[in-house]
Amino acid sequence: MSGGRQRTLFQSWGNTAPRSQSRSQDGRSAETGPAATPTPGDGFHDGEEDDDDVLLVAVFEAERSLGSPRPDSGSLQPASLPGFDLSSGDVWIYPSNYPLRPYQFDMARAALFQNTLVCLPTGLGKTFIAAVVMYNFYRWYPSGKIVFMAPTKPLVAQQIEACYKVMGIPQEHMTEMTGKTQALNRQNIWNAKRVVFLTPQVMMNDLSREACPAADVKCLVVDEAHKALGNHAYCQVVRELCNYTRQFRILALTATPGSDVKAVQQVLSNLMISHLEVRSENSLDLQPYSHQRQVEKFVVPLGTELIAIQSLYLQVLESFTQRLLKAGALIHKDIANLTKYQIVLSREQFRKNPPANIMGTQRGMVEGDYALCISLYHGYELLLQMGMRSLYSYLEGILDGSKGMTRARNELCKNTVFKELYEQLKAMFSNGSSLFHSQIGSENKKQFIYSHPKLQKLEEVVVGHFKTWADSGGPKISEGKNSGVNTRVMIFSSFRDSVQEIAEMLSRHDPLVRVMTFVGHSSGKNTKGFTQKEQLEVMKRFREGGYNTLVSTCVGEEGLDIGEVDLIVCFDAQKSPIRLVQRMGRTGRKRQGRIVVLLAEGREERNYNQSQCSKRNIYKTIVGNGNKSFHLYCNSPRMIPDGINPVAHKMHITTGEYESSSVSKYSSKPGRKSNILLPESFTLHRNPDYNH
Numbered sequence: 001m002s003g004g005r006q007r008t009l010f011q012s013w014g015n016t017a018p019r020s021q022s023r024s025q026d027g028r029s030a031e032t033g034p035a036a037t038p039t040p041g042d043g044f045h046d047g048e049e050d051d052d053d054v055l056l057v058a059v060f061e062a063e064r065s066l067g068s069p070r071p072d073s074g075s076l077q078p079a080s081l082p083g084f085d086l087s088s089g090d091v092w093i094y095p096s097n098y099p100l101r102p103y104q105f106d107m108a109r110a111a112l113f114q115n116t117l118v119c120l121p122t123g124l125g126k127t128f129i130a131a132v133v134m135y136n137f138y139r140w141y142p143s144g145k146i147v148f149m150a151p152t153k154p155l156v157a158q159q160i161e162a163c164y165k166v167m168g169i170p171q172e173h174m175t176e177m178t179g180k181t182q183a184l185n186r187q188n189i190w191n192a193k194r195v196v197f198l199t200p201q202v203m204m205n206d207l208s209r210e211a212c213p214a215a216d217v218k219c220l221v222v223d224e225a226h227k228a229l230g231n232h233a234y235c236q237v238v239r240e241l242c243n244y245t246r247q248f249r250i251l252a253l254t255a256t257p258g259s260d261v262k263a264v265q266q267v268l269s270n271l272m273i274s275h276l277e278v279r280s281e282n283s284l285d286l287q288p289y290s291h292q293r294q295v296e297k298f299v300v301p302l303g304t305e306l307i308a309i310q311s312l313y314l315q316v317l318e319s320f321t322q323r324l325l326k327a328g329a330l331i332h333k334d335i336a337n338l339t340k341y342q343i344v345l346s347r348e349q350f351r352k353n354p355p356a357n358i359m360g361t362q363r364g365m366v367e368g369d370y371a372l373c374i375s376l377y378h379g380y381e382l383l384l385q386m387g388m389r390s391l392y393s394y395l396e397g398i399l400d401g402s403k404g405m406t407r408a409r410n411e412l413c414k415n416t417v418f419k420e421l422y423e424q425l426k427a428m429f430s431n432g433s434s435l436f437h438s439q440i441g442s443e444n445k446k447q448f449i450y451s452h453p454k455l456q457k458l459e460e461v462v463v464g465h466f467k468t469w470a471d472s473g474g475p476k477i478s479e480g481k482n483s484g485v486n487t488r489v490m491i492f493s494s495f496r497d498s499v500q501e502i503a504e505m506l507s508r509h510d511p512l513v514r515v516m517t518f519v520g521h522s523s524g525k526n527t528k529g530f531t532q533k534e535q536l537e538v539m540k541r542f543r544e545g546g547y548n549t550l551v552s553t554c555v556g557e558e559g560l561d562i563g564e565v566d567l568i569v570c571f572d573a574q575k576s577p578i579r580l581v582q583r584m585g586r587t588g589r590k591r592q593g594r595i596v597v598l599l600a601e602g603r604e605e606r607n608y609n610q611s612q613c614s615k616r617n618i619y620k621t622i623v624g625n626g627n628k629s630f631h632l633y634c635n636s637p638r639m640i641p642d643g644i645n646p647v648a649h650k651m652h653i654t655t656g657e658y659e660s661s662s663v664s665k666y667s668s669k670p671g672r673k674s675n676i677l678l679p680e681s682f683t684l685h686r687n688p689d690y691n692h
Contacts, residue, residue, distance in 0.1 A: 319415060
């Protein structure tokens with residue numbers, strides 16, 4: 001020994017013990033340098049190690065089980081991180097029971113070592129990547145917490161099942177947390193479970209109550225990350241976690257990173273992103289796994305009837321905007337092309353720099369006129385995009401007081417042009433929620449009132465799709481009352497009144513078209529919201545063929561697994577490219593898909609063209625210039641101790657059957673009844689002339 005300290009076998013061998021290859025933290029060989037580009041399968045550790053390596057690991061494990069090494073026994077031991085399991089750190093696991101997609105492997109590997117934003121078109125496996133990353137942090141940190149946040153409860157319920165099916169984390173270690181969980185139990189649940197799925201609002205509440213052990217969070221997954229703007233709950237959660245620890249990994253997932261470059265930068269800053277993994281539909285490495293989507297744009301003229309209503313409505317708008325013009329508060333004089341957003345901006349400018357001649361009571365009058373004009377221009381947009389029925393429902397809500405707009409109601413009731421306009425709309429649509437009027441001399445059949453020419457085009461496209469599919473000999477469903485062609489259609493409209501109208505129109509074509517609405521939780525005057533269970537049940541029935549047409553508000557745009565859809569119809573177009581990308585991503589997952597965009601001639605057509613231009617510019621900036629275009633977070637934490645550089649290990653993951661606690665276990669096959677009672681609105685869209 002000659003005065004030196006005795007070393008263990010592991011320490012003395014550690015100086016010269018061969019390693020399979022020194023690797024940098026991103027999984028590449030340190031010998032080849034950062035310029036080495038991984039090829040499919042690069043970095044996989046297939047278990048065929050040298051005997052020396054096997055013995056080295058065995059000796060290390062034996063010594064670790066005997067106790068911790070002496071603190072002065074040398075510097076060869078890897079520097080530890082609190083909670084990190086050194087015995088599992090040499091590898092990261094990648095499932096071999098799924099076909100290898102190189103882009104998924106590369107994205108998962110990058111996300112293990114840096115705070116990463118994964119931007120991937122819908123249906124190409126973002127959840128798979130998240131499941132792989134979560135599973136490895138689950139292994140590396142046995143006492144740590146893994147958190148998956150999604151913006152809605154149905155999406156949370158869907159993602160916990162999807163992640164389980166990929167990597168098989170034991171269900172007893174996972175939980176879905178909702179706001180309904182009693183406060184007394186929440187801390188116990190956090191302490192007992194290791195992987196938690198929840199909405200950011202629930203996460204923020206638990207952090208503020210100190211129910212969540214914030215310092216134990218090691219991996220945070222943010223789904224639909226483009227929402228992380230301003231003071232969104234996503235941003236609040238990240239800021240609050242940073243008050244306790246910076247030692248956690250962030251993985252952000254989205255199909256489109258933002259509506260413009262400025263919004264993308266805000267997302268990156270708010271989520272502390274240090275690395276971008278972005279693919280567009282045109283990326284070469286996605287081509288083998290994506291299917292063609294045929295996009296068709298139909299520009300529909302407004303028609304004489306709607307133009308007549310528009311003319312009257314513009315007279316109403318002019319009478320109220322003239323007040324703002326005379327007061328010098330509003331500059332825009334083109335009443336027909338003025339937008340609600342422009343009026344909001346004008347009001348903000350007025351508040352910052354009010355004209356010197358407007359003071360006291362007069363300033364309050366101007367504020368009231370601004371509020372009235374904003375409300376009226378919202379109705380104008382409804383008229384042009386959705387139709388006369390949607391406008392009537394909106395104005396009816398103002399006049400009956402259900403919207404609480406007392407001043408607007410009083411002002412409108414004094415306007416003779418408005419009264420004439422409203423009486424015309426009332427004559428057409430005052431028969432409750434039904435849009436059917438008796439037609440004499442036509443065998444008591446019912447005639448539908450098309451409140452917008454786009455409805456006629458929509459009907460033509462949807463009915464034509466089902467007839468063409470049937471004539472082409474496509475796959476069919478042959479069981480019971482759901483028999484028919486095995487193809488599905490999804491229609492998007494931003495407003496519930498329009499969703500109801502579309503569903504009622506298409507219900508006339510039952511049984512060829514079996515239609516169902518899909519809306520959010522909140523209830524309106526004429527429509528009842530869907531609970532989480534009801535939403536999940538609708539999706540289940542739609543996937544299984546109980547319905548073949550789903551008419552949805554924006555709640556169906558993001559992330560939800562609604563099965564394979566062959567035709568997407570966008571009844572309205574928004575300026576934001578985010579919503580358009582989300583809608584289009586509902587089709588073309590397993591076979592070729594068709595997307596039809598219906599646009600009213602004029603303003604809506606311009607909005608659509610603008611959103612397409614914005615989408616191209618965003619991807620050109622991100623994909624073309626990469627990390628150079630944005631300011632990325634510089635302090636992404638190293639979650640693996642120095643001296644440990646995990647290599648990929650392909651492994652077959654065995655998963656059992658997922659046992660859902662929130663969704664009916666009964667199938668909706670013919671002859672078997674669901675145990676969930678759906679609201680009355682679920683059956684509104686069945687034609688009473690048919691007995692199905």
